[in-house]
Amino acid sequence: MIEDVFEPLALFRNRLRQEHAERVAACFEKLVERAGVDEDANQKTVGEINRLAGEIEAGTSRTNARKAFRAVLWTGFAVAVLVVAVGLLGWMDGGPPNVASGLLVLLAGFAAAGLYVFIDKKLTPRIRGLREMLEGLQREHREKLAEAWGQMQLLNGLYEESMSPRLMAQTVPRLEFDPWFAFGRLAELEEVFGLDEYSSADRSILFSQSGVINGNPFVVGESLGVEMVEWDYHGTLDISWLATETYTDSQGTRRTRTVVRRQTLHATVTRPKPVYGNEWFVIYGNEAAPRLRFSRVPSKYSAADSGLMQQWSRQRKLKKLEAFSRNLDDDYPFTMMSNREFELLFHAVDRSDEVEFRVLFTPLAQKQMVDLLKDTETGYGDNFSFIKSSMINIVQPRHLERDRVNAPSSVFHQYDLAAARRIFNDYQNNYFKMMYFALAPILTIPIYQQHRSHADIYRDVYARAPSSWAHETVANHHGEKEFAHPASITRNILKTSSSPSQDGTQRVTVSAHGFCGTDRVSYVNKWGGDGKFHRVPVHWVEYTPVTRSSQMIVREAMDLDKGSYNAKTSTDARWRDFFRQWNIQPQAAAFQHALVSFLTGRQPG
Numbered sequence: 001m002i003e004d005v006f007e008p009l010a011l012f013r014n015r016l017r018q019e020h021a022e023r024v025a026a027c028f029e030k031l032v033e034r035a036g037v038d039e040d041a042n043q044k045t046v047g048e049i050n051r052l053a054g055e056i057e058a059g060t061s062r063t064n065a066r067k068a069f070r071a072v073l074w075t076g077f078a079v080a081v082l083v084v085a086v087g088l089l090g091w092m093d094g095g096p097p098n099v100a101s102g103l104l105v106l107l108a109g110f111a112a113a114g115l116y117v118f119i120d121k122k123l124t125p126r127i128r129g130l131r132e133m134l135e136g137l138q139r140e141h142r143e144k145l146a147e148a149w150g151q152m153q154l155l156n157g158l159y160e161e162s163m164s165p166r167l168m169a170q171t172v173p174r175l176e177f178d179p180w181f182a183f184g185r186l187a188e189l190e191e192v193f194g195l196d197e198y199s200s201a202d203r204s205i206l207f208s209q210s211g212v213i214n215g216n217p218f219v220v221g222e223s224l225g226v227e228m229v230e231w232d233y234h235g236t237l238d239i240s241w242l243a244t245e246t247y248t249d250s251q252g253t254r255r256t257r258t259v260v261r262r263q264t265l266h267a268t269v270t271r272p273k274p275v276y277g278n279e280w281f282v283i284y285g286n287e288a289a290p291r292l293r294f295s296r297v298p299s300k301y302s303a304a305d306s307g308l309m310q311q312w313s314r315q316r317k318l319k320k321l322e323a324f325s326r327n328l329d330d331d332y333p334f335t336m337m338s339n340r341e342f343e344l345l346f347h348a349v350d351r352s353d354e355v356e357f358r359v360l361f362t363p364l365a366q367k368q369m370v371d372l373l374k375d376t377e378t379g380y381g382d383n384f385s386f387i388k389s390s391m392i393n394i395v396q397p398r399h400l401e402r403d404r405v406n407a408p409s410s411v412f413h414q415y416d417l418a419a420a421r422r423i424f425n426d427y428q429n430n431y432f433k434m435m436y437f438a439l440a441p442i443l444t445i446p447i448y449q450q451h452r453s454h455a456d457i458y459r460d461v462y463a464r465a466p467s468s469w470a471h472e473t474v475a476n477h478h479g480e481k482e483f484a485h486p487a488s489i490t491r492n493i494l495k496t497s498s499s500p501s502q503d504g505t506q507r508v509t510v511s512a513h514g515f516c517g518t519d520r521v522s523y524v525n526k527w528g529g530d531g532k533f534h535r536v537p538v539h540w541v542e543y544t545p546v547t548r549s550s551q552m553i554v555r556e557a558m559d560l561d562k563g564s565y566n567a568k569t570s571t572d573a574r575w576r577d578f579f580r581q582w583n584i585q586p587q588a589a590a591f592q593h594a595l596v597s598f599l600t601g602r603q604p605g
Contacts, residue, residue, distance in 0.1 A: 008443040009371050012436055013378045017429075020171040024428040027167060028421055034563075035155035042417045045148045049415075052141040059137060063130040070123050073115050080112035148415035155420065158563040159409035161593055164431045165209060171432065174449065175439075177211035179558065179594045181219060181470040184463030185210050188217055192453065193285030193391040201513070202226045204493045205472040206278070207406040213442065215452035218284040220438060221469070222406070224276060224476075226493055226513075231273035235538030237265045241530035267524035267536035274515050274543055276491045280400035284393040284442050288451040289360045294351035295387045298398075302345050302373040302382035318344055342366040345373045345382065360445055368444040379437045386441055397438040405434050408592075409562060465506060466554060466595060471496035474554055474597045475510045477590060482599060485548040488514030496552075504556035505578070512550070515543040551600045553582060558594050565591050 032039070087105035149156075165177035178185060189195040198205075203225045210219040240262045248254050301314055318340055325336035334349050342361070346369055351357045361369070373382040383398040411427065414420035442448055466474075472494055475483065480492040492514040498506045520542050523535040555578065560568055569575040569586035579586055582600060589598040 007368060008436070008440045009368065009375055009378060012433075012440075016171055016436070017378075017433070020167065020432045021425070021429055023167055023171060024425050024432075027163070027428075028424050031155060031158050032417070032421075035152075035158055037151060037155050037417055039417055042148060042151045045144055045151060046416045046418070049141065049144045049148060052137055052144060056134060056137045056141060059130060059134045063127060063134060066123065066127050066130065070119060070127065073119050073123065077112055077115040077119070080108040080115065083108035084112060145415060152413075152415050152417065152420065154563075155417075156413040157566075158561075159412045159424075160562045161406075161409055163409075164405070164428060165211070165435075167428060168432050168435060169211070172436065174214040175211065177209060180466045180556075181208040181210040181473070182463065183465050183467040185217055185219070186467040186469055187463070188453070189219070189283065189285050189392070193217070193287075194389070195283060195285070195392050197389075197392075197394070198223060198281075198283070201495060202493060204476065204495060205469045206476045208469045208473050209406075212453075213284070213439070214449045216284065216286045216448065217453065218282060218439070218442070219469070220280075220282050220400075220405070220435065222278060222280050222400070224278055224491065224493065226274050226276050226491070228272045229275050230270045231275075232268050232270050233538050233540040235267050235269075235524070235536050237267075237526070237534055237536040239263050239265060239528050239530065239534055241528075243530075261529060263529045265526040265528060265534055265536050267526055267538050269522045269524065269538045269540055271540050272543065273541070274490055278401070280397065280438075282393075282395040282397065282438050282442070284395070284439075284448075285391055285453065286393065286448050286451055287391055287453065288447045289353070289356035289388075290391050292351065292353045292356040292360065293389055294348040294357065295385070296346055296348045297385045298382045299345050299347055299373070314344060321347075321349070337361075337366070339363070339366045339370075342370050345370055348386075360447060362446065365445045365447075369441070372440055372444055379433075379440065384438075384441055393442060395438065395441050399434055400438055403430065403434060405431050465501065465504075466556070468496050468498070470593075470595070471498060471506075471508050471510075471552075471554060474590070474592070474595055475508075475552060477592055478552075478597070478599065480512065483510050483512035483548060483550045484514055485512060485516070485546040487516040487546050488512070488548075489517045490515045490543070498554075506554045508552045508554050510550045510552050512548045514546055516546045517541040517543055553598055553600055555596045556594065557591065557596045560591065560594070560596070562591070 084105055087101055087108070090101070162179065169175050169177050190199070198221075203223050205221055205223050207222040208219055209221070210217065212218065240260055242258055243261045244256050245259055246254060246256050301317065321336055321340075321343055325334055333354050334351065335354050336343055337358070346361075346366075348357070372379065375381060380397070380399040385394075385396040387394040387396075407427065412420060412424050414423065475494045475496060480494065483494055484492045492512040495511045495513065496508050497511075498508045501507075518541065520540050522538050522540065524538060525533045526536045528534050566586065569579065575586070579589075582598070584598055589596050591597075
């Protein structure tokens with residue numbers, strides 16, 4: 001029987017981390033075996049590449065040193081020639097030279113001749129020889145690089161973005177990932193569990209990875225949102241005027257004089273401006289405690305600080321919580337639990353239902369949550385917000401903002417097998433840690449794993465089709481600039497719509513929403529020190545919405561992987577017919593997360 005993850009922190013530290021590292025290492029070695037990479041040959045080639053790189057670096061240093069030396073000698077030559085020229089001109093104007101000046105001109109002439117001969121006959125040929133040697137080394141270096149890339153070509157073609165979630169699902173009990181965020185999965189979250197926060201027109205999905213934990217749906221994602229804010233624009237105007245001032249001179253006599261006074265006037269105007277921001281999140285649906293609502297944010301008390309001020313602050317905060325718990329006159333049903341540390345650190349004082357909150361946070365769940373919040377050695381500590389809105393749970397882990405869990409497979413492309421092994425293992429183990437601790441706040445609650453959704457989300461073919469979130473992820477993978485209106489000067493929110501398809505192909509309309517900008521100037525009257533009003537110019541930008549629609553084709557490709565994409569799309573009759581129908585080469589399409597996509601047309605801007 002598959003076990004539940006009831007102690008996520010301890011399980012990760014004592015077992016899962018090591019198991020996953022071993023699984024990742026074994027996966028890489030299988031890829032190497034499948035690609036048929038000769039490690040000894042690659043190691044030898046890389047060694048030669050490194051040797052050549054070292055020789056190129058040393059040769060470049062020697063060449064640069066000799067060039068610098070030649071520049072110094074040319075400077076000396078120029079000085080010697082100048083001395084000779086000045087001496088000769090002096091003799092022509094002033095008569096016969098004295099012995100000292102004549103000797104100086106003679107020595108300068110010999111020096112100039114010697115320097116020229118040395119530079120021309122000795123130093124320059126050596127520099128030329130070094131340059132030719134460098135060109136030969138660089139040519140050999142390029143050849144060896146091409147050889148190494150050729151040795152790794154098959155392996156570099158086997159990496160897939162789906163490897164990371166697939167490896168993680170093999171390690172973590174009861175965790176499953178979807179190949180893409182399907183329409184049925186999104187419909188389940190919206191219709192069964194009540195998700196509505198992330199479907200607005202001012203938010204685009206940059207990344208989405210959905211799945212289930214013991215049958216309950218979740219999605220890890222990144223979104224780009226836009227908000228119109230009131231923005232302050234600042235302007236200045238420098239003014240000056242003549243003024244008369246009285247002063248006392250050195251004789252003690254009071255006098256007057258005219259001086260120039262200067263002042264910088266400042267003005268501000270407030271106008272609407274779009275502000276964009278990225279947000280990482282985990283959305284999880286579960287029917288347990290269906291009426292409960294609460295929120296919490298990271299707490300400063302989770303840090304391991306045993307100082308007197310921290311202890312005093314903690315005690316003071318606990319007393320406030322106790323007083324808040326005893327207050328029966330407010331609208332909050334908050335009743336403090338016996339685990340004071342949990343209440344202090346988790347601090348969900350806005351919970352709407354005490355009974356359901358206790359159903360969720362049993363003593364075991366409280367202990368596990370406290371352990372998770374305080375730990376910074378194994379995990380990331382208290383770095384997440386947690387919102388529960390009826391049957392929808394939203395976790396916002398800050399550590400997902402610092403590193404990538406959606407890196408393209410090209411990050412593993414290397415000519416050095418040893419470097420590829422290290423990068424692959426490091427990335428996969430870091431991916432596992434980041435994703436695991438993004439889900440950990442959910443895993444600390446045992447009852448969440450005991451309630452299983454029974455919705456039949458794949459009740460028809462359309463339910464398996466990629467959802468609008470998956471389409472937005474694909475569109476953003478192509479890049480905002482591919483869809484943006486030509487007049488747009490801001491980022492673009494990409495939204496999609498599509499029609500059902502029975503053959504796994506969808507025509508997707510991608511609408512890019514941005515803003516064009518018009519430069520404006522407003523004048524604000526400001527009182528100056530000269531006793532007059534002045535019109536201070538303030539430059540600002542008027543933002544006007546612009547939209548552009550483009551057509552994109554998305555086709556499901558569960559029968560393809562990165563290793564077989566080129567071969568199958570050129571030999572399989574169905575795929576040949578598909579690409580011929582759209583008059584596009586397979587290499588011009590994007591292939592990610594078992595979805596093939598490409599643009600087919602745009603409306604004029």
